[in-house]
Amino acid sequence: MDESQLSSIIKRLERLEKAVIRDRNQERPIKPDDFAGLKGGINLLISRGFFRTKKHLSSTKQELEKHDYHYSAAAIQTTLNRLSKRAGSLATFREGGKKVYVKRK
Numbered sequence: 319m320d321e322s323q324l325s326s327i328i329k330r331l332e333r334l335e336k337a338v339i340r341d342r343n344q345e346r347p348i349k350p351d352d353f354a355g356l357k358g359g360i361n362l363l364i365s366r367g368f369f370r371t372k373k374h375l376s377s378t379k380q381e382l383e384k385h386d387y388h389y390s391a392a393a394i395q396t397t398l399n400r401l402s403k404r405a406g407s408l409a410t411f412r413e414g415g416k417k418v419y420v421k422r423k
Contacts, residue, residue, distance in 0.1 A: 356397050359387035364407055369421040372413065 353362045359382050363369060368381055375395050382394065398419050402410040409422045 356382075356387065356389050356393055357401070359385060359389075360394075360397055360401060361407075364421060369408060369419060372418040372420050374416055374418055378419065
């Protein structure tokens with residue numbers, strides 16, 4: 319095997335590794351489908367940094383309505399609870415008897 323073939327193989331391998339293995343600190347690219355539906359609306363708020371500080375259900379509902387996501391409080395709370403499970407992107411805890419949501423670190 320000569321040098322040009324070896325160089326070609328190494329370049330292909332690096333390109334494949336870059337495509338398959340992603341750095342954990344690197345955020346994944348955002349696709350338009352990521353913001354479809356109620357979960358998409360909450361993902362939009364997460365991507366814009368809304369959950370950097372603690373947020374109640376009411377403030378989350380208001381912010382979703384600003385971005386034209388009109389859902390009931392019960393539906394929003396259900397989605398927030400699902401996103402705040404162990405592997406989810408949000409964390410939840412109680413403060414003053416009410417749940418608050420914040421982006422998981």
